[in-house]
Amino acid sequence: MITTLDHTIKEFIQQALEEAKQTNQSVIVSSVKEVDAMDPLHFFASGEELSLGERFVWSTPERDFTMVGLGNELVIENNKESKQRFQEIEKEWKRFPKKVISDRKNEIGTGPLLFGGFSFDPIKEKSPLWDSFAEAKFVLPTTMLSIVQNKTYLTINKIISPYDELDVCIKHFENSIELSHSFPYSLDCEKVNEFSTIEYKTSEWLKAVQQATKDIQSKEMDKVVLAREVHLKFTEKINSYQVINNLLKEQPTSYVFDFENGNQHFVGATPERLVKKKNTQVLSTCLAGSIKRGNTKEQDQKLGHQLLNDDKNLIEHNIVVKMIKAAIDSCCDEVSVPEYPTLYKTKNIQHLYTPVKGIAKEGISLLSMVERLHPTPALGGYPKDKAIEKIREREPMHRGWYAGPIGWLDHDNNGEFVVAIRSGLLEGQNAALFAGCGIVEESDPKSEYLETKIKLKPMLSALGGIVNEDW
Ligand SMILES: C=C(O[C@@H]1C=C(C(=O)O)C=C[C@H]1O)C(=O)O
Ligand SMILES: [Mg+2]
Numbered sequence: 001m002i003t004t005l006d007h008t009i010k011e012f013i014q015q016a017l018e019e020a021k022q023t024n025q026s027v028i029v030s031s032v033k034e035v036d037a038m039d040p041l042h043f044f045a046s047g048e049e050l051s052l053g054e055r056f057v058w059s060t061p062e063r064d065f066t067m068v069g070l071g072n073e074l075v076i077e078n079n080k081e082s083k084q085r086f087q088e089i090e091k092e093w094k095r096f097p098k099k100v101i102s103d104r105k106n107e108i109g110t111g112p113l114l115f116g117g118f119s120f121d122p123i124k125e126k127s128p129l130w131d132s133f134a135e136a137k138f139v140l141p142t143t144m145l146s147i148v149q150n151k152t153y154l155t156i157n158k159i160i161s162p163y164d165e166l167d168v169c170i171k172h173f174e175n176s177i178e179l180s181h182s183f184p185y186s187l188d189c190e191k192v193n194e195f196s197t198i199e200y201k202t203s204e205w206l207k208a209v210q211q212a213t214k215d216i217q218s219k220e221m222d223k224v225v226l227a228r229e230v231h232l233k234f235t236e237k238i239n240s241y242q243v244i245n246n247l248l249k250e251q252p253t254s255y256v257f258d259f260e261n262g263n264q265h266f267v268g269a270t271p272e273r274l275v276k277k278k279n280t281q282v283l284s285t286c287l288a289g290s291i292k293r294g295n296t297k298e299q300d301q302k303l304g305h306q307l308l309n310d311d312k313n314l315i316e317h318n319i320v321v322k323m324i325k326a327a328i329d330s331c332c333d334e335v336s337v338p339e340y341p342t343l344y345k346t347k348n349i350q351h352l353y354t355p356v357k358g359i360a361k362e363g364i365s366l367l368s369m370v371e372r373l374h375p376t377p378a379l380g381g382y383p384k385d386k387a388i389e390k391i392r393e394r395e396p397m398h399r400g401w402y403a404g405p406i407g408w409l410d411h412d413n414n415g416e417f418v419v420a421i422r423s424g425l426l427e428g429q430n431a432a433l434f435a436g437c438g439i440v441e442e443s444d445p446k447s448e449y450l451e452t453k454i455k456l457k458p459m460l461s462a463l464g465g466i467v468n469e470d471w
């Protein structure tokens with residue numbers, strides 16, 4: 001297939017190039033076209049050759065918004081600490097004028113947008129596992145497929161600099177359209193991939209939980225989340241396409257994400273929204289407090305009822321509600337929070353759930369909300385600084401991007417971030433999986449340990465590992 005751009009797009013590119021030359025400033029040019037329906041994972045696999053190491057996948061729990069990015073047209077990253085890392089990403093993104101040409105009205109989730117994330121704790125010393133992940137890293141994809149409410153769009157982005165040549169710019173758009181229609185791979189979805197487990201510092205983790213309950217009893221803090229990691233070695237190379245495909249199918253009430261960073265994929269299926277902003281509407285979510293799913297409908301309801309009335313879990317949950325409400329109050333008007341939590345069920349676990357809604361105050365950006373919220377006591381603890389300090393000191397692992405914010409933002413300040421839990425870092429035949437628990441005064445190390453096992457199941461199952469009750 002040979003693609004030639006129509007006259008309007010060519011003119012648009014020419015104008016952008018002239019503007020770049022006149023202002024001596026690079027411009028992001030984005031063309032958006034509605035296209036025929038396409039399987040997003042086929043599109044993902046089509047980038048296997050040319051965009052290897054530079055892809056991402058995002059899908060909402062309702063699957064009403066899925067996007068796949070191929071190639072890094074722009075990378076914005078930094079290793080700054082605390083507040084600054086959020087502000088720096090925003091500053092860099094704002095620096096570029098954006099010009100969008102679209103054959104439809106500008107649909108949210110198409111056009112120029114950044115996808116990426118933040119590490120949990122930029123102050124903790126780096127570990128070899130996470131060495132190639134910056135503390136904050138975002139990419140503008142070269143080509144992006146977005147499926148918004150059953151309509152499929154193709155976005156092509158290019159940074160046009162004052163020194164670019166018109167022919168080269170036009171070729172960039174033509175080539176990207178051609179490549180997005182080629183699917184050279186046969187995508188088999190064989191499921192079983194055997195593995196051996198290397199349990200990681202279990203006794204140290206149990207001890208850390210025990211110690212944390214003591215700190216809480218002595219009123220040093222109210223809650224702290226402690227995580228552990230499990231390393232798996234598979235007999236075959238892990239196929240990221242298969243893992244994402246399994247997560248999409250097996251975890252229908254969770255977001256699915258993949259951030260490919262060189263040889264590694266940071267993948268997960270999280271039920272936990274941090275914050276979503278659509279125009280001025282803001283939605284955050286409190287998700288904390290857990291119980292397993294039942295084998296029958298009756299048993300499942302009974303367990304759910306037990307969770308809704310369990311003091312230990314309600315304490316765990318209410319600490320999160322209090323903090324998220326305060327953070328949203330600081331940047332929104334008309335904040336509303338239901339009085340009692342309800343249940344949020346995923347395939348393997350049920351949680352206590354409270355949504356927090358508001359209307360964004362003038363001039364408040366999405367990333368400033370992410371910065372105010374991260375980490376919530378669902379992943380850090382309360383008080384925040386004390387809990388982070390304890391995690392840094394006692395947790396026998398390095399979180400990297402696990403439990404950090406991951407998501408997207410566009411140039412109009414719309415977007416969504418989730419908390420990167422139920423996740424793993426994949427590389428070749430190896431997978432590191434992560435899971436943590438909210439520790440409060442009444443926590444029992446053994447039952448918290450069992451809770452982490454349930455939380456590891458979604459990734460384990462997607463990787464093709466056999467999941468049975470006693471794993
Ligand atoms: C820390 C994790 O999950 C968090 C902890 C929960 C709990 O302890 O009840 C529940 C949901 C999440 O906020 C994880 O999945 O790794
Ligand atoms: Mg818990």
